[in-house]
Each structure stands twice: as structure tokens, then as C-alpha cells.
Amino acid sequence: MPRSEIDAKYRALVDEVEATMSDPGGAAVLARNLQDLPELLAGLDRKTPEIGPIEVLVDRGGRLVGQNAAAEQRLGLMLGDRLQDIAMSPQAAQRFLVNRDKGAVPLLVADPAGGRILLFGQQPADADSPMLLTEVQRGIDAAIRARLADAAGLAASERQLLKGLMQGQSVQGIARELGRTEGTVRQQLKSIMAKMGVNSQQQLISSAYALTLMYRQTGSVPAETSPRLQGATLHNGRHGVVARHDFGLPDGVPVLFFHGALFGITAVPGMIAAAQTLGLRLIAPERPGYGHTVLGDHQDPVALAVQQAVDLLDTLCLSKVVVLAHDIGTRFAARLALDAPDRVAAVIAAPATPPMQTWSQTADMPTRHRVNAWASQHLPGLMDKIVALGLSQIARAGVEEIPRLVFDGCDFDQAILRQDGAAAVLQEAFELAWAQRGAGFRADMRLTNENWQDEADRINVPFLCLHGEESRTVSRNAVEDLARTLPKGRFRLVEAAGHSLPVSHTALILRAALAAANAAGLERDEFGFRDHS
Missing domain, CATH: 3.40.50.1820 (Alpha/Beta hydrolase fold, catalytic domain)
Structure with a gap:
């Protein structure tokens, strides 16, 4: 649920309480009226599971022989279905089948919920073994993003914006999520670009990804920053x-x-x-x-x-x-x-x-x-x-x-x-x-x-x-x-x-x-x- 929608529902709850709290029987009135806010109250106790990236195993013919929970939930495929049937085009599916023996290969498939999912696979040494394809997720490691933000001297609000950009969100989407105006988000984006010495959003994103590649090439991806609480004596x-x-x-x-x-x-x-x-x-x-x-x-x-x-x-x-x-x-x-x-x-x-x-x-x-x-x-x-x-x-x-x-x-x-x-x-x-x-x-x-x-x-x-x-x-x-x-x-x-x-x-x-x-x-x-x- 976007933050703006949560805020609207929260304000409705506050208004409901304010309207009844001066009434001696206000508690009973409010209790009866809480049925108007079931989504808000019920939603607080529901936690969205973190299912991670999609992973699927396909045989040489492109048929699904294994999948994780994320793939089952988001792709809606059954074992035996052909992965190329959800490829973005027949040509893309054909290129995938032809090129899989030549090493690493990407495949763009349709997301039943809308949009596209990019998968990346690499043929194992045994050519007859199934190939594992993993979803290419947008974004960069939180620890690397934190190092980048520290180096550029980004403020807390700018760090949130950088996270959204790295996840492929639009300015409009980030503004909705954070409850800010588009104008505010664009001004903060300009501030981030100035601090990083880039002239466009594309340069900003490519610089972040280049930093990720350099960390991975050196094998020194930083660990997540240890929370301050770990400094306590037990x-x-x-x-x-x-x-x-x-x-x-x-x-x-x-x-x-x-x-x-x-x-x-x-x-x-x-x-x-x-x-x-x-x-x-x-x-x-x-x-x-x-x-x-x-x-x-x-x-x-x-x-x-x-x-x-x-x-x-x-x-x-x-x-x-x-x-x-x-x-x-x-x-x-x-x-x-x-x-x-x-x-x-x-x-x-x-x-x-x-x-x-x-x-x-x-x-x-x-x-x-x-x-x-x-x-x-x-x-x-x-x-x-x-x-x-x-x-x-x-x-x-x-x-x-x-x-x-x-x-x-x-x-x-x-x-x-x-x-x-x-x-x-x-x-x-x-x-x-x-x-x-x-x-x-x-x-x-x-x-x-x-x-x-x-x-x-x-x-x-x-x-x-x-x-x-x-x-x-x-x-x-x-x-x-x-x-x-x-x-x-x-x-x-x-x-x-x-x-x-x-x-x-x-x-x-x-x-x-x-x-x-x-x-x-x-x-x-x-x-x-x-x-x-």
C-alpha cells in the first residue's frame, strides 16, 4: 500500500477518534464504527513475505523441471510448461534455445501481473543438465548503495530517492511512495546529481552499477553496516x-x-x-x-x-x-x-x-x-x-x-x-x-x-x-x-x-x-x- 494511501486511512482513523473522544460514550461509538476501516486495521498484522528473486530450472527443450516459490507465485507456470511460451517474442525464445549452449544467456519473459522479467542463465558443464535461470533484480546491494551515499554526502531524504531510482522506479512512483510532490523529488534528484558530478539520471544510474561491478570484480562487496545496537554490552x-x-x-x-x-x-x-x-x-x-x-x-x-x-x-x-x-x-x-x-x-x-x-x-x-x-x-x-x-x-x-x-x-x-x-x-x-x-x-x-x-x-x-x-x-x-x-x-x-x-x-x-x-x-x-x- 503506498504511503499516501496509508496516510489517508490513518487520517481517517484520527478523524474518527477526534469526533468521538469528547463524547462520554465515544469509545463504544468508535468501536462500532471501526468496521469502516477494516483494510487498515487488518493490514497492520499482515506481513508481506520476502520471496526473493525468481529461479527456474529448464531442460534442453526449454521445459520447466524445477522452480522456487517466487517463480511459482509470480509466473504461474506448472512443471512441464515451456518457458519460451512466455517469452516476449517467438524470436527471443528461439535465440534463447540456440544460444544456451554458447554460455551465459538472458531471456526476457512476460510478467502475468504486467511488465517484463529479465532472467539470466548459464549452461552447466554437463550439457544435458538443466539450466538454472535467475531473475535479474533491479537495484544494487544496500551496503554498496550506503557506501555510495556516504561518498557523495547524501542526506537521508536523498538516500531514499537513490534507492527508488536504483530499483527502477519513476519520479512519479517515488513521489507517491514517499508522500512528496513530484517537484520536491525532482529538486532532490538534481541535488544528488550535483553531489555525484553527473549531468543526467542515466549517468547517475550507470555510475552506481559501475561501482557495483568494480566491487564484485575485486571480491570486496562490503557487508551490511552493523547496527549501532551491536555495540552494547550484554x-x-x-x-x-x-x-x-x-x-x-x-x-x-x-x-x-x-x-x-x-x-x-x-x-x-x-x-x-x-x-x-x-x-x-x-x-x-x-x-x-x-x-x-x-x-x-x-x-x-x-x-x-x-x-x-x-x-x-x-x-x-x-x-x-x-x-x-x-x-x-x-x-x-x-x-x-x-x-x-x-x-x-x-x-x-x-x-x-x-x-x-x-x-x-x-x-x-x-x-x-x-x-x-x-x-x-x-x-x-x-x-x-x-x-x-x-x-x-x-x-x-x-x-x-x-x-x-x-x-x-x-x-x-x-x-x-x-x-x-x-x-x-x-x-x-x-x-x-x-x-x-x-x-x-x-x-x-x-x-x-x-x-x-x-x-x-x-x-x-x-x-x-x-x-x-x-x-x-x-x-x-x-x-x-x-x-x-x-x-x-x-x-x-x-x-x-x-x-x-x-x-x-x-x-x-x-x-x-x-x-x-x-x-x-x-x-x-x-x-x-x-x-x-
């Missing part, structure tokens, strides 16, 4: 396997980092360098349902994450740490501070995600955010479908979809996340979520809309709540209320920041962690200036 602890990322100084001030749903872990621009400069040691476990850390059916992600965090601190012989949290990580940090206050020197929630106490908290949110909040509270099954739809769109169209899908109606945050430095953040965040097909992300969407205010007034550790002045996804009043409820809570408004402040204000957040550590006496006296008298 800890087999008392509560299952937990993936952990460590950065900063190995002997620095200890900071336990609960990542959020949107901003990754180590890819935030300047995060690693700032941690090293400030003398921090960040320990960042992948939360349950993200990356390598499994969230089992019916497990409580908050309780499990807290148990795993305490186990990690015990293993690392860390008695007390500052806890840093991005967005929904606030909930996890708060529970750790409640259950193990002796292990937490302070909490820095940046940005803070407060409890969802009343529907009025959503009043200033964009429509999609209000829809998500309502659906999460009233129809959690539907909310899972909405989240699954968004993740599948990102998987298909690329991480540049995240600002549009997640921050629709939030121009400030979209602008921050469309900056060049944010691309790696979006990629890492998606890799973390998609590794378990959104299990942790979907759980986070439910947690975001739960009321845990009763826990807040029992948390007796310093708790700093940061909130971006331009944020529209979280209620400032709710964050201020959380800070007032916390016995040692503090609120700080960050100017020129939105909900994306982990990306825009990385150093500020880490400075807050350092200040909290210093106040708690965790900062070591590296140069001997502390008065020990």
Missing part, C-alpha cells in the same frame, strides 16, 4: 539479559541513564564528548522492550527495568548514582527513586513526562497527540494499532518520517529534529524500538497516559523537572504540578527548547547531572582542591 543478570551502553570516563561521576522513546542513547550530538569533558560516567541500559532487552508477555516494564537497574548497580559496585531520564524515562527514574532511594542521589528529568491526571492536560496539544492520549486511555488495543502503523511507516519510508509522525503540529520540535545532526538520533531511536517490533515503544505510549501522581509525593530525593518553553506535547502546568508534588522537586523552564531538548540542550542536561552529583558528594576531588579539614 549483562546476564538476576532479571534476564540486559543490554548496556557505557560512555564518558570509566572512573567518572556515575550517572544511570533511562533513555526515552524518541531520542536514542549515544547518538545525541555531543553527548559522548560532553560526558567526557564533564567527567561523567554514563551507564545506559536498554529498557525492556527496546534493543536486546526482552519484555515478556504480561511483564511490568517499569518494575522489571528497576530490578534490572539495581542489579546493574550491584554488579558495577556503585552504591549511589545520579539518575538521568529522557521523556518517559521519567516514570522509570521515579520508580527507582521510590523503591531504592538509598541508591539515587538525584533525578534529572529532561524533559520531564508528568502523570496524566486529567483530560485538561491535553487541551493545548496538537490533534494527533490528543487522539493518542484518548485512545491509550479508552481503547488501548486501538492505540497499539496506531503505534504499529506509525512504526511500519517509518520502517518502510525511513526515519525522516519520525518528526512528521511524532511531532505533527509541533513546528519547533520538527525543525530541531530535521537538522543534519539529528538524523543519527532518529536512526538509533528507531533501531532501539524496531528491534522488538515496538514492544517497548507501545508500552511507553500506555505509560505516558497513566496517572502515577500517588507515587510522586513519596519520592524523597532531589528531583529536577526540565521543560522546554516551546513544547506542545507535554503540559507545562502538569510538569510544574509534578515538581510541587515531589517533596524535593524543582521545576526549570528551558528557553528556546521544546520536547526535543535532549537534542538541542545536551550540555545543559549533563551539567545539571554534574551539579546534582557535586551537591551529593559524588564528584571525586581529582585535583585535590576540596577542603578535607
Whole structure:
């Protein structure tokens, strides 16, 4: 289904929810009306199998003696049928039969679904053995395409366009698939050609294929780029396997980092360098349902994450740490501070995600955010479908979809996340979520809309709540209320920041962690200036 069609159906679903969410009986009304969107909802659970290229075996007379699933599905031939019967012309079939003994030979056949399929075969050493013909697929290896894009300095949106071109798609088809105007796609095509130093689309494609041939001739086709998540250390602890990322100084001030749903872990621009400069040691476990850390059916992600965090601190012989949290990580940090206050020197929630106490908290949110909040509270099954739809769109169209899908109606945050430095953040965040097909992300969407205010007034550790002045996804009043409820809570408004402040204000957040550590006496006296008298 083209992205534009998915978007249209998704908007219809959003409109349906919006029209009923102010009605006390809205959930029942919506449930009855969901029958109008069966294709969208059913389609989310269907996965299109990857059947690969066509492969067929033909005897000397051109009769089919073997075929794989792709050939059976797409060509519609039975064993014993003649391959030349679907050749594009009798002359092509005759040339195939005559030339097959002379070595490698191509054959163009008709695709029953429309179009043409190019097959390539080579006669085995034994002339009486069947010949294997394999479909010549459009496109080049993803790893080679990535190397080419890196060499030319292509932006994420340009890489998507290059992929479509290599697969033989037209500009119109690419525009439909990616949900862009043809004019935008043509402008991006011009940018790609300029960066690669070519004057036409034909030169662009021939250069890419020439690069593929050179890689293959040297026998050095690059492997797929290893995902960032493989850099994690796997800890087999008392509560299952937990993936952990460590950065900063190995002997620095200890900071336990609960990542959020949107901003990754180590890819935030300047995060690693700032941690090293400030003398921090960040320990960042992948939360349950993200990356390598499994969230089992019916497990409580908050309780499990807290148990795993305490186990990690015990293993690392860390008695007390500052806890840093991005967005929904606030909930996890708060529970750790409640259950193990002796292990937490302070909490820095940046940005803070407060409890969802009343529907009025959503009043200033964009429509999609209000829809998500309502659906999460009233129809959690539907909310899972909405989240699954968004993740599948990102998987298909690329991480540049995240600002549009997640921050629709939030121009400030979209602008921050469309900056060049944010691309790696979006990629890492998606890799973390998609590794378990959104299990942790979907759980986070439910947690975001739960009321845990009763826990807040029992948390007796310093708790700093940061909130971006331009944020529209979280209620400032709710964050201020959380800070007032916390016995040692503090609120700080960050100017020129939105909900994306982990990306825009990385150093500020880490400075807050350092200040909290210093106040708690965790900062070591590296140069001997502390008065020990």
C-alpha cells in the first residue's frame, strides 16, 4: 500500500477518534464504527513475505523441471510448461534455445501481473543438465548503495530517492511512495546529481552499477553496516539479559541513564564528548522492550527495568548514582527513586513526562497527540494499532518520517529534529524500538497516559523537572504540578527548547547531572582542591 494511501486511512482513523473522544460514550461509538476501516486495521498484522528473486530450472527443450516459490507465485507456470511460451517474442525464445549452449544467456519473459522479467542463465558443464535461470533484480546491494551515499554526502531524504531510482522506479512512483510532490523529488534528484558530478539520471544510474561491478570484480562487496545496537554490552543478570551502553570516563561521576522513546542513547550530538569533558560516567541500559532487552508477555516494564537497574548497580559496585531520564524515562527514574532511594542521589528529568491526571492536560496539544492520549486511555488495543502503523511507516519510508509522525503540529520540535545532526538520533531511536517490533515503544505510549501522581509525593530525593518553553506535547502546568508534588522537586523552564531538548540542550542536561552529583558528594576531588579539614 503506498504511503499516501496509508496516510489517508490513518487520517481517517484520527478523524474518527477526534469526533468521538469528547463524547462520554465515544469509545463504544468508535468501536462500532471501526468496521469502516477494516483494510487498515487488518493490514497492520499482515506481513508481506520476502520471496526473493525468481529461479527456474529448464531442460534442453526449454521445459520447466524445477522452480522456487517466487517463480511459482509470480509466473504461474506448472512443471512441464515451456518457458519460451512466455517469452516476449517467438524470436527471443528461439535465440534463447540456440544460444544456451554458447554460455551465459538472458531471456526476457512476460510478467502475468504486467511488465517484463529479465532472467539470466548459464549452461552447466554437463550439457544435458538443466539450466538454472535467475531473475535479474533491479537495484544494487544496500551496503554498496550506503557506501555510495556516504561518498557523495547524501542526506537521508536523498538516500531514499537513490534507492527508488536504483530499483527502477519513476519520479512519479517515488513521489507517491514517499508522500512528496513530484517537484520536491525532482529538486532532490538534481541535488544528488550535483553531489555525484553527473549531468543526467542515466549517468547517475550507470555510475552506481559501475561501482557495483568494480566491487564484485575485486571480491570486496562490503557487508551490511552493523547496527549501532551491536555495540552494547550484554549483562546476564538476576532479571534476564540486559543490554548496556557505557560512555564518558570509566572512573567518572556515575550517572544511570533511562533513555526515552524518541531520542536514542549515544547518538545525541555531543553527548559522548560532553560526558567526557564533564567527567561523567554514563551507564545506559536498554529498557525492556527496546534493543536486546526482552519484555515478556504480561511483564511490568517499569518494575522489571528497576530490578534490572539495581542489579546493574550491584554488579558495577556503585552504591549511589545520579539518575538521568529522557521523556518517559521519567516514570522509570521515579520508580527507582521510590523503591531504592538509598541508591539515587538525584533525578534529572529532561524533559520531564508528568502523570496524566486529567483530560485538561491535553487541551493545548496538537490533534494527533490528543487522539493518542484518548485512545491509550479508552481503547488501548486501538492505540497499539496506531503505534504499529506509525512504526511500519517509518520502517518502510525511513526515519525522516519520525518528526512528521511524532511531532505533527509541533513546528519547533520538527525543525530541531530535521537538522543534519539529528538524523543519527532518529536512526538509533528507531533501531532501539524496531528491534522488538515496538514492544517497548507501545508500552511507553500506555505509560505516558497513566496517572502515577500517588507515587510522586513519596519520592524523597532531589528531583529536577526540565521543560522546554516551546513544547506542545507535554503540559507545562502538569510538569510544574509534578515538581510541587515531589517533596524535593524543582521545576526549570528551558528557553528556546521544546520536547526535543535532549537534542538541542545536551550540555545543559549533563551539567545539571554534574551539579546534582557535586551537591551529593559524588564528584571525586581529582585535583585535590576540596577542603578535607
